[in-house]
Amino acid sequence: MNRSHVDELDKIEMPDGFVWRPVRRRFDIRAFGVNAYSAREAGSQIVEEHTESQLGHEEIYLVLRGRARFTIDGTDHELGPAQLVFVRDPSLRRGAVALDADTLVLAVGGKPGEPHEVSAWEWMFAAVPHARAERWDEAIRIHEEALADRPDHPALLYNLACMEARGGRHVDALLHLRRAIELDPKYGEYARGDSDFAAIRNEPGFPV
Amino acid sequence: VADGYEILSLDDIEPVPYHQRGGQKLLGIERRLGFRAAGINGWVGDAGEPLVPKHAEDDEEELYVVVRGRATFTVDGEEVDAPAGTLVHLRAGEWREAVAAEDGTLIVAVGGTPGRPHEPSGWTDFAAADAYRRAGRLEDGRAAIARMLETLTDAWYAPYNAACFEALAGDSDRAFAHLAEARRRDADSVRKWAQEDPDLDPLRDDPRWQEVVA
Numbered sequence: 484m485n486r487s488h489v490d491e492l493d494k495i496e497m498p499d500g501f502v503w504r505p506v507r508r509r510f511d512i513r514a515f516g517v518n519a520y521s522a523r524e525a526g527s528q529i530v531e532e533h534t535e536s537q538l539g540h541e542e543i544y545l546v547l548r549g550r551a552r553f554t555i556d557g558t559d560h561e562l563g564p565a566q567l568v569f570v571r572d573p574s575l576r577r578g579a580v581a582l583d584a585d586t587l588v589l590a591v592g593g594k595p596g597e598p599h600e601v602s603a604w605e606w607m608f609a610a611v612p613h614a615r616a617e618r619w620d621e622a623i624r625i626h627e628e629a630l631a632d633r634p635d636h637p638a639l640l641y642n643l644a645c646m647e648a649r650g651g652r653h654v655d656a657l658l659h660l661r662r663a664i665e666l667d668p669k670y671g672e673y674a675r676g677d678s679d680f681a682a683i684r685n686e687p688g689f690p691v
Numbered sequence: 692v693a694d695g696y697e698i699l700s701l702d703d704i705e706p707v708p709y710h711q712r713g714g715q716k717l718l719g720i721e722r723r724l725g726f727r728a729a730g731i732n733g734w735v736g737d738a739g740e741p742l743v744p745k746h747a748e749d750d751e752e753e754l755y756v757v758v759r760g761r762a763t764f765t766v767d768g769e770e771v772d773a774p775a776g777t778l779v780h781l782r783a784g785e786w787r788e789a790v791a792a793e794d795g796t797l798i799v800a801v802g803g804t805p806g807r808p809h810e811p812s813g814w815t816d817f818a819a820a821d822a823y824r825r826a827g828r829l830e831d832g833r834a835a836i837a838r839m840l841e842t843l844t845d846a847w848y849a850p851y852n853a854a855c856f857e858a859l860a861g862d863s864d865r866a867f868a869h870l871a872e873a874r875r876r877d878a879d880s881v882r883k884w885a886q887e888d889p890d891l892d893p894l895r896d897d898p899r900w901q902e903v904v905a
Contacts, residue, residue, distance in 0.1 A: 484766040484785055489776040506754070510780035514752050514803030515729035541728050545701075545799065547758055547776065555696050565701040565758055565797060569724045572695030587776070589756060591801050593728030598806050 485510055489519055489547065489587055495612055500527040503608050506589070507601070515599050516540065516592040519547070522581030529588055532578030535570070538602060542570045542592035544579065549586025553579040603629060603636050610646070619650025637667040645679035653683045661690045697724060701758070701797060706735050707815075707822045712744035719815040720799070722838070729809050730802040733758075736791035742798060745788035748781075753802040755779040755789070760796025764789045773798075813839040817852045824860055832856060847877035855890035866891075867899045874903065 492504040504519035506512070522529040529551050535542060544553065545567040553560045553568050556575045560568060561582065570577050579588065593599045606629030613622040626643035633639060640663035647656035660680070663670040674680055674691045683689055704723055706716035718733030720726070730751070734742040742762055743755070755764070757777045764771040764779055766787050773779060773789070781787050789798065803809050816839035823832035836853045843849035854869035873881045885891055885903050894900050 484769070484771070484787075485780045486771060486773070487778050488774075489778065506778060510754065510778075512752060512754060512780065513805035514807075515801060515809070517754060517801060541726065543724070543726060543731065545756075545758070547756070556694075560698050562698070566698070567701065568696060568698050569726060570696045571725070575695050577696075591729060591731060593803075593809070595727035596808050598808050599728075599803065 492519060494521070495608060496523065497531065497608065497611060499531060501529050501531050504587075505605065505609065508605055508609065513599065513601070516590070516602060518590050518605075520588045520590065522584070522586055525581055525584045525586075527581055528578065529581040529586055530577065530579035530590070532576060534576050535573035535592070539573050539594045540592040541573065541595060542577075542590055544568050544570070544577075545589045545591070547587045547589050549581060549583035551579045551581050551586050551588055553577065601632060603633055603639050606639065607642055610642070614646060614649075617649070619646055619652075622646045623650060623652070635662075635666055637663045637670055640666070641670045641673065645677065648680050648683045651682070653686060656680070656683055657686060657688050657690070661688075664690050699724065701733055701799075704733070707819045708825075709744060709818045710821055710825060711818065712746075713741050715741045715744055717815060717818055718797075719819060721811065722815050722819075727809065727811075730811070731799065732815060733797060733799045734789070735795075735797050737794040737796070738791055740791050741788070742791050742796065743787060743789035743800070745786065747786045748783045748802070750783050750804045750807075751802045752783065752805060753781045753787075753800055755781070756799045756801070758797045758799055760791060760793040762789045762796055762798055763792050811842050813843045813846075813849055816842070817856075820856050824856060829860055832860070845876065847873050847880050849873075850876065851881055851884065855888065858891050858893045861893065863894055863897055863899075866894055867897070867903075870894075870903050 495503040500523050502521045506517045506519050520529050546562045546564055550563045555577050606625050610622040610625040623646045626639055629639050640659045644656045644660035671691050704718045706718055709715045709717045716735045720733050721731045736742045757773045757775050759775055762773045764773055767785055816835045820832040820835035836856055840849055850869040850872040854866045857866035882904055
């Protein structure tokens with residue numbers, strides 16, 4: 484048995500204002516996706532606007548505390564405690580804004596008919612505070628941990644290359660960037676304008 | 692309900708007494724929504740009432756979320772105070788139960804087996820069917836049984852449980868029809884369980900019973 488209170492979960496503030504409160508990662512849950520979200524303040528984003536088209540997940544967002552205004556496929560719904568929205572269709576755009584400062588939303592999701600795979604974005608989110616504080620070694624370690632679980636994941640390889648380039652590990656950065664582009668050529672386009680690669684852009688072997 | 696999504700208040704789900712285990716009040720969230728990615732259900736109760744029946748999971752891990760009120764969990768003999776906002780994570784094999792410590796307590800349980808896709812087990816349909824039967828709502832009960840049978844098209848225990856429902860409802864023709872289907876799926880298991888199952892007592896003097904235990 485392992486327990487925690489939602490207020491004891493890590494608070495990882497993301498660039499567009501919502502605060503990720505890792506639940507799955509806290510307990511190392513492997514059977515389904517589950518996370519909580521809070522907001523910087525009333526009026527801030529609490530669930531980022533996104534679709535689940537890429538992952539194919541269906542999702543339940545359950546309000547545990549406070550109130551939130553969800554926008555699902557362009558329609559607003561105000562939800563309070565013990566109310567939920569179930570987004571069955573992965574292609575629908577969804578997001579929410581907190582209406583109270585202490586609003587807390589729990590999200591449960593997964594892809595029907597398939598064993599749950601930990602989403603790569605969880606590691607990327609976990610690395611954000613380290614990258615923001617320029618703790619490159621820790622940010623790199625989290626990406627390496629992710630790649631041990633999800634080898635050859637192009638977005639993880641690309642992000643790892645970004646961290647390595649910023650952290651002065653230029654040879655590794657070139658290697659991982661090349662591999663990301665091999666797996667998905669769109670990362671070549673991303674790298675072309677990505678300031679993370681400023682330090683290696685003129686190195687021989689920079690793949691763009 | 693809109694295309695592709697649904698808004699729901701957990702307070703709008705009718706709680707179903709889980710009579711097989713002690714009358715805990717179950718909210719069949721997974722069935723109500725048609726959620727397929729994981730098992731998800733709720734339990735409600737007032738102070739002193741049982742919330743989660745004592746059990747251990749064979750393979751599943753579970754996360755319990757106290758949404759409202761306060762619960763006392765007992766896990767492998769250890770008591771855990773769980774006010775609103777508490778998350779309790781349990782792995783397979785751990786014995787768990789919970790009792791409400793405040794009126795209006797509501798908890799949500801999410802479960803699944805690592806490395807395996809979620810498959811609905813139909814147990815909440817049978818719990819609902821049994822509760823409706825006891826309340827004299829036979830047609831609601833039969834509708835829940837029908838949902839269970841639609842979900843579990845191979846498992847022998849689905850028609851077997853349907854037979855238990857009909858035996859207790861007093862419809863022996865329907866009960867024997869379900870038992871025939873259960874035997875078609877797994878005659879050995881039916882024979883083994885039927886011998887001593889008190890739910891099937893109303894059928895034992897019927898001449899057709901010998902075919903069940905043959």
